[in-house]
Each structure stands twice: as C-alpha cells, then as structure tokens.
Amino acid sequence: MQTNNSFSFHRLVLLFKRSLIINKKRFAIAISAFSGILFITLVWAQASVNFSNWGEHAYLSTFVSVFLSLGISYAAFSFPAFRSKEKSMTYLMLPASAAEKFVFELLSRIVAFIILMPLLFWVIANLEGALVHHYYPELINYQLSFGKSLTEATKDHEFNQVIFLIIQMVLFGFIAAFTGASHFSKSPLFKTLLTFSIIVISYILFSLFLVKAFDLLQGLSAGNKGMHFRGNTDMVIIVFKIGFTLTNLVLLAIAWFSLKEKEA
Amino acid sequence: MEFKNTKGIFLQIADNISEKVMEGKYPPGEKIPSVRDLATEMGVNPNTVMRTYSELQSRGIIDNKRGVGYYVSNEAIGIIRQWKRQEFFETDLPLIVKQTRILDISFEDLKPYFESILNSNPHENQ
C-alpha cells in the first residue's frame, strides 16, 4: 500500500471531521454563548443611548475589540492536545503528517475564526438591530455592513496606506498566540504574553541603553533630527510592514518546528 | 486451564491433547483445533501451540493436511500409549519407588492397595 507521506487533502478533511465529532457539543455551546452574550451586550449598549442614533462606528468598535481579544485567546489555545501529556501522545501518533496537522491547526484556529467570527457578528448585530428597531422605532442606523464600514474607513488616504500593516499586526497577534500554544503546554496565553512583554521591554531597554551609551540624542539635537524618516511616514509604514510580515513568517516557522520536534 | 506442574507449557498442551485422544474426544481421523483456535481458547502464545503440534506430528500422533488442518493419525492411540508408558517408567515410577524406599514399603505391601485402587476406579482405567 502506497501512502502519501507529505500532504494529503483527504487526511486534512479527516482531521476536520475528527475535530467536529469530538467537539460538536463544545462548538454548539460556544457559538450559542457568544451569540447570546453579544446580543445582550448590544441591547444593553443601545439602551444606554436610549435607543436613539446608532451607527456602524459603534458596531465597529465593539467588533474590533471582541474580534481581537477573542481571536487571540482562541489562537492561544491552538494545539489543544499539547495541554496534557496523554492527549499529546494520542495527537502525535495520529496517522497524519506534520504538515497536515499544522495546516489543520492554522485553518481551524486562525483562518476559520477570521472568516466565521465576523460572519456571526454580522448576523447577530443585524438581527439584534432589526429586532430592537421593531420595538423601538427611534433606533436608527442599526444596520451593520462591513463593506460600508470599510469604504468609510479607507476613504481617508492615510488609513488606506496602513491597511496592510494593520492586517499584518492583527495577524501578528493571532500568530504569536498560535506559536505560543505550539510551544508552551501549560497556560499558553499567559506565557506567550509574558514572553512577548519581556522581548518588547528588553528591546526598549536595549534601545534606551544605546541612546544613552552613545549619546545619540546629542547627535539628533545637533540638527540631524529625524535624519532617516524625516517627514516620510510612508517609509515608516514600509519598514513596519516588512517587519511584521517577517516576524509572522518566523513565528509560523517556529510553530512548525515545535510541532515537528514535539516529544511526549 | 491452569498449568500447575512444572513441565514445559508446550508439553503440557501435548499431554492434554494426547489425553483427549485416549479418552476418545479426538478419535483417530478427527480434525483437532487449529493452532490459532487452541491459542485463543487457552490464552497461550500461538508459537507455543505450534511447537506442540510439531512435537505431536514428529511423534506421528497427528498429521498435517496442508491447507486443511491437523488430524489425529490412525496410529495415534498406540503411539501415545507407548510414549506415556515410557514416560511413566522413566519419570513417574522412579519417584514412587523412591518414596516407597523412604517409607519402607515393600513391593508386597503395595499389591493390595494397587488392586483396591484399580477396582474402585474401573472407569478411569481403560
């Protein structure tokens, strides 16, 4: 019997089926809870402005905060099998290649969330808006349209420029959490946050140290202020774009090797 | 099935099959269980049962009909009797004789007991 050892779409489907069979109850509960809480939160928020003018921006701020916090927490519990030794053994010995398991985790934890969560949010928000509007006709602007919101937001030229950067930054949040989950077995969210805080703080301290040690501010004040990025925000954006994209790729590579070299 | 005595397992199984042949449970010409079936029944390693069957086959007690299974040979009863008698004289009897010497029992002392045991269990002595 010839077995494809690198990647088989069929086995990827099997991984999804397996996950659905095992987690169907959990998914149903999570989706109902999310919908219910979101519904109540929106009603409560609209009640606080006496069901008067509501608008996309109000939906949008709720959406962005929920999207980021939920997305990062969900991604931080990727590779759920790695939370315990017994589960890890079963998962590592499951006859699917590392590539299939990696793609499955990435799809189910990040891609599926990015697609399904806004969809669910859209459905609940519009349903809630329409329902409240039915009883309180004074509530206007209750419809949520991501397309409209996006055109609204990107009307601003500056913002249009940084949209790719923002996507990479959001992805960074998700991927960092994902990679943390592939590496840490216990409390991955906390440990990932801690690790990145330490990295960022060390970086800042190191920069400050350089500035102090080599008296860089002195040079700047001597008339060279902003020599490299002077008046050029596009340049800054490009640097950050490249920086985040590379970081994301490196983090994915780390996650891949964590999975491949995992022992139990 | 419990294996109490110290004979090797494959010999214990051979004894067991031989006994069944002598008792008429497996008459000559009859098929005996396959290696796998017997291994399952007793929870014994199939390789051990295989060894038993090789031993019985080399003694001429069973025949292997290729692809069909193992059958009790026509001469099985004679062979087993011959084999067991030899085993009795070589292994069991010396132990009894040794006991009689320790307990100072003469051949004459034994005779009445021998006969009474023989008569009380006529069905076991065939």
Place this chain on the structure above:
Amino acid sequence: MIQIKDLHFAYPRQQALFNSLTADLRAGSITGLLGKNGAGKTSLLKLLTGLLHPVSGELSVMSHAPRKREVSFLNDVFMVPEEFYFPTISILDYLKAYTPFYPRFDLELLDRILVEFELGKERNLQRLSHGQKKKFLIAFALATRCRLLVLDEPTNGLDIPSKALFRKIIAGYLDEDQLVIISTHQVKDVENLIDKIIILDNGEIIFQHTIEEISQKVCFVSGTSKDVEGAIYCEAIPGGFRLMMPNGHAETEVDIELLFNAITNGYKIG
C-alpha cells in the same frame, strides 16, 4: 522489524538513560519487556513509537526512522499507554473519528472483541471505568491491524476475568506479520502469552531470549535444599526453594519471576 544499534538517549538536563542499546526484534512474536522501576521501559517504547527522539545511534522500525513520524509509519503502529485520555463521546463517535486514519482497520474484529469485553458501542467513553477504557483501547489497537503494537502495562486495572480474556484475545487475533511488545511488571498476567523476553536494566538490554531458548538452556525446579549441585540461582519459597538449573533433559515451565531476579542479579543462563 525493529533494529536498534548503539542507541543513546537522555532526557534534557539529565544523565543518559540509554548509553548503547542494541536489539533486533522480528515480526510474529509477542515479546515481553521487563525491567525494574525506572529502568526505562516506557522511554524505550516511546522511542520505538517516535514520541521521543534518540540522541544518537541507529533506530529503525519497519524501515522507518520513528522520529520522523511519517504517516506510513504512524498508521502501522499503535501504542496503548499506561495513562491515556478519551474525549467525552460515545464509542461509535470515537470510531467514526479515528478509524479512517487506519487503512487496515477491521471493524468486524473490533465488534467481536467488544462483545467479549462486554462493551456496548453506544457507551460514552468518559463514563467507562479505567479498566473498561483500557479494554476498549486494547480492542481498538488489535482492530487497527497495525504491524507493531506496543502495550505499556496493559493488564493494570483489568479485573480478574478480563486478564484471562486479554490473553485469549492477544493470542488469538494476531497475524504472522505483527509484532506485539508488552511492557509489564505483572509477569503472571503474560505468562504463556509471551514467546520472548527482553530485560532492561541500568540502561542496557541485558537479556534477550525466546522462551524456547530459555527452556532448552535452563530448568526451574522446586527443592527442599538450596545446595543443589550446578544450581545457577535459588530463592527461598514457603516450604523450600525454587532453583534455576542448567537443563538436564526435560523442559520445565519457565519461571519468569525467578529468571528475572537471577538475570538482574548478574547471573547468566549460559
């Protein structure tokens, strides 16, 4: 089927567990892996199944390097660990989720074993007792028809009738091309079931013989005196002594416990 040569393994920041393991295991056997606590039995099983990675040396299992965890390796090896986890789903759902990963899975065989173990398929796995879960996992392992089955303390937690049933099932439902490795302290549970014994001690395989070889080389007898000429090893038992002696002419039942104690105390069977 399994070739191990000069295998070196150590856990991170610990001294070496295996310095130079060498072994050769063939298909068509039920092999018992024995060793004292901490001798590294479970670690060796994990190395064989790719859950741990050797530091150096050769390790080939069915022509695969286990550490690569290739699909063609994983779908041909199944391990029943001592501690395991089941999701909160019914046996039926579990089968739906996991059997498609094993190309040779034999549902009919599974049904037969589940009937013998008295496990209904509609039962929820989380609501089974530890022993019942273990029986299900053993049944599943056999039904995968994987060529390598690795069982770590399989009889721990099984009730008395289940232990006999376990022996019958292992003895009865294996093919010639399969190899079963059973790591255990419960030698009575696997007596007559295993046909080969491997003893692991101080990071080395100090003994590797088939039961047939052992019973041809030595015999195990009970006696009233320990001063028997030629005796290799002897232990006191109620009412006398158990002795391991060079085999004269008749084969005796192999006393695995006595053998184990003799070997780990440095005696050789010649």
